Amino acid sequence: MFCKNNEKWLYKLNADVEWQSPYRWDKDWLFKDQDDKPFLKMLRDGRIIVLQEYAWDGCTPKFCLLDILIGIPDGAVDTTTGRPKAWHASLVHDALCQFLPAGVPLTRAQSESIKASMTLTGLFSST
Numbered sequence: 001m002f003c004k005n006n007e008k009w010l011y012k013l014n015a016d017v018e019w020q021s022p023y024r025w026d027k028d029w030l031f032k033d034q035d036d037k038p039f040l041k042m043l044r045d046g047r048i049i050v051l052q053e054y055a056w057d058g059c060t061p062k063f064c065l066l067d068i069l070i071g072i073p074d075g076a077v078d079t080t081t082g083r084p085k086a087w088h089a090s091l092v093h094d095a096l097c098q099f100l101p102a103g104v105p106l107t108r109a110q111s112e113s114i115k116a117s118m119t120l121t122g123l124f125s126s127t
Helices: 087-102 108-121
Strands: 017-020 029-032 038-042 047-050 062-065 068-071
Touching: 017 087, 038 087, 047 087, 087 108
Parallel strands: none
Antiparallel strands: 017 047, 029 038, 038 047, 062 068
């Protein structure tokens, strides 16, 4: 009944994506996954960079049933980016939440605030 032969992720970066946060840190941070692959940089000046090949499932929760993806939509496609409107916000939020246990210098509430701000204002840049 559930989906077969499908990826656990919906999106995968083919280039780094950067966003200037309102925060500053006393040092640069680099976070790696369990395979020691770097996926998230947080720079002193507040830039948050999600690195190439990071994969995530967009806005959640979602589940697959009979090869149909059901759950929170990622929004209409933005004519300026060619991506769903919540694409960037869900990307940064997912990366921050994934690495919170590894020591991301933000709280869960700050991560949620970033997602809300990015979703509402659309302030992002790709590198």
